[in-house]
Amino acid sequence: MRPTAPVGITSTALWLPSKRDSATSAVAEQRVEKNVARDLGHPRLPVAYDVSAPEMAVHAAHQALCSSGVAAADVTVLLHAWMHYQGHDLWSPAHYIADQIGAHNAVPVGIQQICNGGAAALELAVARLAMSEGPRYALVTTADRFTAPGFDRWRSDYGAAYGDAATAALLRQPASAGDLLLRALHTVAAPHLEAMHRGTDPFARLPRENSTVIDMRRTKRAYLRHHGSTPFKKANRDMIRCVVQGALCDAGLAADEPRIRFVLLPRLGRKTLEDAWIPTLRDLVAARPVDWGSDTGHLGTGDLPAGLHEVLRHSALGPGDIGLLLNAGAGFTWSCAVVEAPAAS
Incomplete structure (x- = not known):
């Protein structure tokens, strides 16, 4: 978009x-x-x-x-x-x-x-x-x-x-004048992965009837027993690639645009980022991937808006510079925002 x-x-x-x-x-x-x-x-x-x-x-x-x-x-x-x-x-x-x-x-x-x-x-x-x-x-x-x-x-x-x-x-x-500009916000989805958070559980009549504690590990294990890990890993790589390329296209930017200063990662665990996200991004864009979530952990729905706040709070972009902000969620859905700092007055 x-x-x-x-x-x-x-x-x-x-x-x-x-x-x-x-x-x-x-x-x-x-x-x-x-x-x-x-x-x-x-x-x-x-x-x-x-x-x-x-x-x-x-x-x-x-x-x-x-x-x-x-x-x-x-x-x-x-x-x-x-x-x-x-x-x-x-x-x-x-x-x-x-x-x-x-x-x-x-x-x-x-x-x-x-x-x-x-x-x-x-x-x-x-x-x-x-x-x-x-x-x-x-x-x-x-x-x-x-x-x-x-x-x-x-x-x-x-x-x-x-x-x-x-x-x-x-x-x-x-x-x-002075606003951080939202140049693009691109979203893609892979609905066939919804079962990773459903597993083999029946539809319940009330919250937590199937499990007294929300346990996404349990439903993911059930999914992986039937499908293995390869399809999800491939889908994740493909969707990261698709959403970044789509956002750049929407914003009219090339992958090697020198004004792109960073790609902000979602606030996931270090090993997940290093194994799944960073290697894929290195093949996509010249800008460096950055992780600003080590001190907060995953904020549920708040990762991308929290990233916007950090961009503004730390003045992370110089005049005319651009940042990419990534996000993902169960379903699965991936989003990439492209923001641009205002030009010098």
């Missing part, structure tokens, strides 16, 4: 709780195996003990609005993405967030696309902005809290450990 008019990323926020769960403690308390902790490469994970995921999203949304100077009443659409339980059974966290921040003129929309939800919400926000006339704002939030006993942040998945966090990104169209 290439925006029909320039879309500016006006402000962002990454809200992290103050508490941390260290890998050292997790190993000592036998909550994760030593070799698994080593392969993950996360020294610690942020943990929200006393704040819900939607409340974290409200904090992030306030921060993004405050830093932009934009009033909540000016937001026309609010999209909230999440992966894990939001605190109530039949309820819209997107409407709660809009109400809490005073975005009473916004249309709240909830997005559930597992770990690719933040990228999907950004893409839908751009599409919604294109349908309106005049200056307009869209606010994208994500929030996930991976609490025991229903979720084991160290052991519920292969190749990823899960940190609690919320993000917010304020988009506007048309973009203003």
Whole structure:
């Protein structure tokens, strides 16, 4: 997807709780195996003990609005993405967030696309902005809290450990001077891989009827017993290649464009990135792959928006420079965003 008019990323926020769960403690308390902790490469994970995921999203949304100077009443659409339980059974966290921040003129929309939800919400926000006339704002939030006993942040998945966090990104169209420009956001999918998170389980009547703890390792093992690992590894390589090439094409860029300064990796475990992602990217683009997630772990739906925040917070791009941000989620779906720093005034 290439925006029909320039879309500016006006402000962002990454809200992290103050508490941390260290890998050292997790190993000592036998909550994760030593070799698994080593392969993950996360020294610690942020943990929200006393704040819900939607409340974290409200904090992030306030921060993004405050830093932009934009009033909540000016937001026309609010999209909230999440992966894990939001605190109530039949309820819209997107409407709660809009109400809490005073975005009473916004249309709240909830997005559930597992770990690719933040990228999907950004893409839908751009599409919604294109349908309106005049200056307009869209606010994208994500929030996930991976609490025991229903979720084991160290052991519920292969190749990823899960940190609690919320993000917010304020988009506007048309973009203003000084905005980080969203040049393209490309998404591809391989729906035949959905069974990796279903396994051979029957359809349940209520949450966690098949397993008291969310255990993606278990469903993936069931899938791999029937299909082996080769088809998934090939699909992952092919889709990474496809989504990067598609994003570059949408943005009108060559793979060796010297202004591309980096390719930001999803916040997965170190070994997963080194084995599956980095070798594929080296054959695709000249820019270096970078990992900014070692201190947070995987943030559920928030990896790509958190990357946008780090780009702005660290001034990681010089005037006119370009960055690629990658994301992936169960289903499976892959996304690649192309952002460009504003030119020097």
